[in-house]
Amino acid sequence: GENVEQHPSTLSVQEGDSAVIKCTYSDSASNYFPWYKQELGKGPQLIIDIRSNVGEKKDQRIAVTLNKTAKHFSLHITETQPEDSAVYFCAANSISNSGYALNFGKGTSLLVTP
Amino acid sequence: GAVVSQHPSRVICKSGTSVKIECRSLDFQATTMFWYRQFPKQSLMLMATSNEGSKATYEQGVEKDKFLINHASLTLSTLTVTSAHPEDSSFYICSARDWQRPFGGYTFGSGTRLTVV
Numbered sequence: 001g002e003n004v005e006q007h008p009s010t011l012s013v014q015e016g017d018s019a020v021i022k023c024t025y026s027d028s029a030s031n032y033f034p035w036y037k038q039e040l041g042k043g044p045q046l047i048i049d050i051r052s053n054v055g056e057k058k059d060q061r062i063a064v065t066l067n068k069t070a071k072h073f074s075l076h077i078t079e080t081q082p083e084d085s086a087v088y089f090c091a092a093n094s095i096s097n098s099g100y101a102l103n104f105g106k107g108t109s110l111l112v113t114p
Numbered sequence: 115g116a117v118v119s120q121h122p123s124r125v126i127c128k129s130g131t132s133v134k135i136e137c138r139s140l141d142f143q144a145t146t147m148f149w150y151r152q153f154p155k156q157s158l159m160l161m162a163t164s165n166e167g168s169k170a171t172y173e174q175g176v177e178k179d180k181f182l183i184n185h186a187s188l189t190l191s192t193l194t195v196t197s198a199h200p201e202d203s204s205f206y207i208c209s210a211r212d213w214q215r216p217f218g219g220y221t222f223g224s225g226t227r228l229t230v231v
Contacts, residue, residue: 043207043224043225046218046221101160104158106157
């Protein structure tokens with residue numbers, strides 16, 4: 001099955017700096033790679049996603065890059081703000097027993113200090 | 115945007131009792147729904163995949179007789195934790211996939227915090 005590795009597990013940056021989180025995946029059949037933000041006690045919220053036929057996607061301060069050959073993708077947050085503090089998960093789809101379930105990385109706890 | 119409603123948000127039950135969690139897609143039809151479990155400060159672990167009108171498919175190590183999943187309609191899936199024990203205490207999250215979207219379309223519920231005492 002799909003194995004998604006995520007680094008770092010914790011990341012602390014100062015407000016205004018950039019944050020980068022990296023993930024690798026193992027299943028070459030994966031073709032969809034979303035990033036989620038999860039706040040304490042809540043479900044994950046999609047912040048950006050990318051398909052395998054695209055190398056980069058940007059949405060305001062957030063961007064995702066994908067290297068399909070190397071099987072890795074990264075989340076870039078620029079001009080970080082304290083409200084960006086949360087746990088971020090990368091994911092990759094994979095054919096589970098009966099559908100393209102998402103498999104998640106272990107998460108990165110991002111802290112943005114004022 | 116797509117909305118998935120999950121209820122209850124919190125539940126406390128006694129050991130040995132059963133608890134039902136509902137997951138509804140409010141503005142789209144979901145032929146496939148997924149159930150995840152999340153322990154504190156850990157990732158989401160896929161428990162099972164349910165397809166409307168058919169039996170759920172469970173991940174390795176997940177007891178199907180303990181975690182009963184029903185996906186009787188295109189907008190509703192339920193997870194019943196039977197004969198709950200303290201080790202079943204966890205955060206359970208559902209995800210519904212919009213069948214009309216070939217990519218993505220995964221929307222997550224807000225989660226259910228289950229505490230078994």
